[in-house]
Amino acid sequence: MRNLEFKEKMHEYSIWRANLVQAIEMYQQWLTRYGMDDAHRTNTLLNILSSLKNDRITLAFVAEFSRGKTELINAMFFAESGVRLLPSSPGRTTMSPTEIFYDAEGGSYIRLLNIESRLEDMSLAEFKNIPERWTQLELNCDSPTQMQNAFKELIATKKVDRELADRLGLWNEREAATQGVMNPDTVEIPCWRHALISFPHPLLKEGLSIIDTPGLNALGTEPELTLNMLPSAQAIIFLLAADTGVTKSDLEIWMNHINRARSAKKQGLAVVMNKIDAMWDDLGGSNDYDRSIKSQIKASATILKIDEESIFPVSAKQALLAKIKSDKELLAKSRISALENYLSNDILRDKRNIMASIVMRDIGSLINESVNTANTALSHASEQLEEFRKVDFHNQDMTGKLMAETRDRQSLYMANVENFQSSRRVFIVQAKMLINSLAEERINEVIYAAKHDISKSLTTIGMKQNIRKLFDDLRDLLQDSVDITNETRRLVKAIHKKFKDEYGFKEIEPILFDIKKYQLELEEVFEEGEAFRTSAKVTMTEQGIVVDKLYSTLVAKAKVILGRAHDDAISWSNGALSPLARQIKDHKKQIEGRLQMLRKINESKGTVAENIAHLEAELVPLKRQREELAIMIKSMQLEGQLAESS
Structure with a gap:
């Protein structure tokens, strides 16, 4: 395969990514236009857009x-x-x-x-x-x-003293000896x-x-x-x-x-x-x-x-x-064509699949929720229209009965709000425990205490034992977070189940904090740490250099992973109960809309047919809202994945 074809495949991927960015930006505007945006949704969309644009x-x-x-x-x-x-x-x-x-x-x-x-x-x-x-x-x-x-x-390149080359890790006495170089005053380095x-x-x-x-x-x-x-x-x-x-x-x-x-x-x-x-x-x-x-x-x-x-x-x-x-x-x-063919097809295809799965992971639940919201709003409006078509609005008793039923729903809604606020207060306490378990101060306390012990070790064996203790302490720290995460996940599931069973809320699969991916990443670091700890190079290298390399690579990587887990926990906790909050908000909107419509009909001097026509007209923007969303989902090319996840 010619390089031209790799360029064409790369161009195709670039266009796909640009179209995806455009579709997500349109979705963000759609949320704003229909009053569905909030801080959590906006932050999630901005993050994925930044990731795509810098990909x-x-x-x-x-x-x-x-x-x-x-x-x-x-x-x-x-x-x-x-x-x-x-x-x-x-x-x-x-x-x-x-x-x-x-x-x-x-x-x-x-x-x-x-x-x-x-x-x-x-x-x-x-x-x-x-x-x-x-x-x-x-x-x-x-x-x-x-x-x-x-x-x-x-x-x-340049020539420097052998001592400096050694400190820089660019002098290998054994390798030099095999090349016939013995005790040089200067060494050529990059x-x-x-x-x-x-x-x-x-x-x-x-x-x-x-x-x-x-x-x-x-x-x-x-x-x-x-x-x-x-x-x-x-x-x-x-x-x-x-x-x-x-x-x-x-x-x-x-x-x-x-x-x-x-x-x-x-x-x-x-x-x-x-x-x-x-x-x-x-x-x-x-x-x-x-x-x-x-x-x-x-x-x-x-x-x-x-x-x-x-x-x-x-x-x-x-x-x-x-x-x-x-x-x-x-x-x-x-x-060279076989290699270029591999890059053009396999690598770029895999990259596109990975990016699509990342987008799906980050915003799939938001889109599914938007689809459900749009469908529910249209369904409720259609059901209300059919109900009103069968009602004799000249019968004051009938209208009064509908008003009374709707106010009863409003009272139940207020009870829902009170219970939701109570559940949210319990969740906030639990989420705070999770976030604090991954706090930078807590991690630094373990890391810097270990650095002091490693640096003060009198023997290589003692230094290696303290390095192992550092990774064991970090593993224990993460395990605490895992235990708290499991408690938090159980609480979120219980809250969702309560509102479904007791208040008839639409069943929503709650988004749960995923700490397992950070566990896996850290275990890889710990494995690398064990290989580093037991390597002959550590035994032969000056202790200060070993500590510097350990902290500038493995420990720095562990800190980055734990830092991402901390930030992810904050972001997740800010939006974990958002779908429930939005259901309550949508429920309120439906009740108020129904009361307003009943008042209009009750006070209207027009004919029943005119009132029904007015209700039919209110379905138009709801249908347009759903159609616009369908177009954006098609532009994202996520229809199959969304169907699988719903």
Whole structure:
């Protein structure tokens, strides 16, 4: 499949997302127009709109040095520039992890974070919020040559004292010894820790984001890549070299970084066997060439324990040259089409399904409730019309009886309100307990107490025991929240059941706080923490560096997860009883509308036919309201999912 088709698929996804945003914005306006908006609904819709508008499809390219990773990125996405845009000459290329995307507000630039920032107790995510800490180079998008020259800064290196290189995690004595380097005074290291590149390439403008990681050393010394950036990528493309197969360092990346990032899933993962052109033998011919490639794929699949179909043989060098020269024969020889086909279909399809399920999860209940409200309002109005058609409004006794019945309903409504307020007060107390159980102060108390104990440990064994205690304490803290969550969920169910059974409210499946997803995420962190705690590297590394790495990666990630759980609990508690409150409000509106209509008819001097015609006219806006909602749901392309969830 040609890159053009990937661009077309990406464009289709971008249009789908834009249409979804437009439909949700129309739904938000619909709620406002018919007086159904409230703080909870507005906040929910604004959050999902922000998520959609900032959505990116992230592809992470991971490989050891000299596997042709950057050349593959050039071939797949930037060949139309006519040059090798990103530096990918033989030998060491990109020296710092690089993110490529489009920043509409910031424009075209390269931002570079100095390597010495590793010594600071801040994560990459925190540094990204401080633009002044980055060195910025402007890009001239009308000049591929200027961009090409600017990108050369990505491979910049400098020499520093060996002691500084060691503190930065960029000196490995054992590795240096194998290369014949013994006790050097200075060590060559990358100038930059991380690079952010923004320019208005069509694919980047439509939401594509690329992560280029420079080998095992970067993955080992920047755990944030493995812990945060790789797991969040839509797909990981892992490169091997066809002439070497799976080397020891390839296998280390695979076992310690790729497998962990993908967990048990194999979705969103492609293994690329690059440089197949190196296996060509003029004497052996095409049959021997094909057999050699198949043999290497089989061997690599066995070592990595994956299906052979998951490995894509490619020549990035031939693909780039073929696209620049528009050489169809060479492009076919490069075999890049199968990989592009996988990205065009499987990855973009999966991304669309994931985004649709997120939208459904966040606003599906709101839309279902709106559908029920619109249907109920129209149904009640139609029933009332049929009832009034059968009533002799000239009979004062009959009219009085209808008025009395409606006032009885009004009295029952007031009792409902009083009981609802009482139930809500009980819920607020319980919800406050849930929110407080996840409060930042409580979490920080555990984290900073543990940091003191870990730092003061006199032995490596003691330090490792305190690290384990930290994660055990965090697990216990979350378990308290789980227990409170279960109590809160039972209370919400009981309140809904009470109003259904005792007051005849329409049955609504209550939205319950979901803490399980945070449990699963934290358990992954705890597993990573155990691997970190028991690793030989921790034993060999200076204690202060271990503590810094632990707190800037694993602990920071745990805090983020617990912080999201806290914010989610607040947001959920604000809207948990909203459907009931809206039912009460709608019930009040119906009663008042009925009383008003009876008074009008009773006081009217017109004929019965005229009064009935007036009632029929009142059905028109209710029908329009429902029709508008149906159109918006169709625009969202959520009809099937909504039907399944209702």
